[in-house]
Amino acid sequence: xxxxxxxxxxxxxxxxxxxxxxxxxxxxxxxxxxxxxxxxxxxxxxxxxxxxxxxxxxxxxxxxxxxxxxxxxxxxxxxxxxxxxxxxxxxxxxxxxxxxxxxxxxxxxxxxxxxxxxxxxxxxxxxxxxxxxxxxxx
Amino acid sequence: xxxxxxxxxxxxxxxxxxxxxxxxxxxxxxxxxxxxxxxxxxxxxxxxxxxxxxxxxxxxxxxxxxxxxxxxxxxxxxxxxxxxxxxxxxxxxxxxxxxxxxxxxxxxxxxxxxxxxxxxxxxxxxxxxxxxxxxxxx
DNA sequence: GAAATAAATGCAACTTAAGTGCAAACTTAT
DNA sequence: ATAAGTTTGCACTTAAGTTGCATTTATTTC
Ligand SMILES: [Mn+2]
Ligand SMILES: [Mn+2]
Ligand SMILES: [Zn+2]
Ligand SMILES: [Zn+2]
Numbered sequence: 625x626x627x628x629x630x631x632x633x634x635x636x637x638x639x640x641x642x643x644x645x646x647x648x649x650x651x652x653x654x655x656x657x658x659x660x661x662x663x664x665x666x667x668x669x670x671x672x673x674x675x676x677x678x679x680x681x682x683x684x685x686x687x688x689x690x691x692x693x694x695x696x697x698x699x700x701x702x703x704x705x706x707x708x709x710x711x712x713x714x715x716x717x718x719x720x721x722x723x724x725x726x727x728x729x730x731x732x733x734x735x736x737x738x739x740x741x742x743x744x745x746x747x748x749x750x751x752x753x754x755x756x757x758x759x760x761x762x
Numbered sequence: 763x764x765x766x767x768x769x770x771x772x773x774x775x776x777x778x779x780x781x782x783x784x785x786x787x788x789x790x791x792x793x794x795x796x797x798x799x800x801x802x803x804x805x806x807x808x809x810x811x812x813x814x815x816x817x818x819x820x821x822x823x824x825x826x827x828x829x830x831x832x833x834x835x836x837x838x839x840x841x842x843x844x845x846x847x848x849x850x851x852x853x854x855x856x857x858x859x860x861x862x863x864x865x866x867x868x869x870x871x872x873x874x875x876x877x878x879x880x881x882x883x884x885x886x887x888x889x890x891x892x893x894x895x896x897x898x899x900x
Numbered sequence: 901g902a903a904a905t906a907a908a909t910g911c912a913a914c915t916t917a918a919g920t921g922c923a924a925a926c927t928t929a930t
Numbered sequence: 931a932t933a934a935g936t937t938t939g940c941a942c943t944t945a946a947g948t949t950g951c952a953t954t955t956a957t958t959t960c
């Protein structure tokens with residue numbers, strides 16, 4: 625059994641052909657991808673299966689969904705160890721308005737925000753939009 | 763000429779009947795509203811007109827669009843004075859997962875975030891999800 | 901004030917992404 | 931080998947956003 629298989633098993637995802645392909649696909653890029661990106665990356669296989677596959681990955685905690693404000697859901701691999709049952713730390717996402725790519729800045733945690741009385745925080749989403757390193761040329 | 767009319771004129775929006783109604787509608791609530799909310803708030807008038815009206819408001823800087831992660835665009839009045847030509851300061855938004863309402867926390871500015879080399883920030887979106895004061899009962 | 905011009909409105913249609921139902925194919929357990 | 935459960939593919943549905951175009955309404959020019 626290869627390494628890829630064992631990662632999926634670790635997340636309690638049965639390693640079918642499409643699942644292995646999609647996991648490899650996600651590993652090959654370090655940017656968040658849309659369902660359309662995934663679809664374009666595969667010759668065969670249909671949209672619904674890919675949709676359900678990515679949703680399975682999400683439910684099992686292998687990927688997280690990113691809402692970068694473009695109106696289309698993107699997905700990226702969680703890098704967390706399956707050992708610590710905790711959800712991956714909240715980190716910020718950067719969306720480049722030039723190349724339209726979105727990346728996880730996993731080292732950049734969302735700073736603590738104090739809310740008005742009575743407000744309880746459960747989750748956060750911080751997206752910074754601008755120009756990425758590749759596009760700024762700096 | 764009423765006060766409402768003069769606000770619209772200040773933003774260079776011609777005060778038609780529907781525009782006055784929509785502006786009043788937005789003023790009456792202090793939460794962000796979807797196009798559907800607006801549509802339900804009016805007997806007459808059609809979706810397209812309301813859509814184009816809110817987009818006109820947005821272009822002219824009277825409202826800002828909020829992406830709270832629910833997948834539906836919401837809109838809320840800008841409170842900024844038209845005098846300072848600047849866009850309204852970036853503030854955070856709170857989305858209550860209990861009542862599904864989203865509010866502008868205009869006093870809560872988004873803290874400064876330092877980005878990796880080469881990344882240029884132009885805009886930000888910070889949404890906190892949780893339970894609002896009304897729903898937490900505290 | 902009437903004619904010409906421009907802006908706003910209403911209706912129908914289109915686009916895109918997301919999601920569901922169901923039967924066929926495939927896998928795992930008995 | 932059979933039965934039960936899971937995954938896959940196809941067709942179809944929903945919802946939000948958006949555009950084209952003709953009609954109506956407002957503004958400008960004469
Ligand atoms: Mn991420
Ligand atoms: Mn706001
Ligand atoms: Zn870029
Ligand atoms: Zn609430």
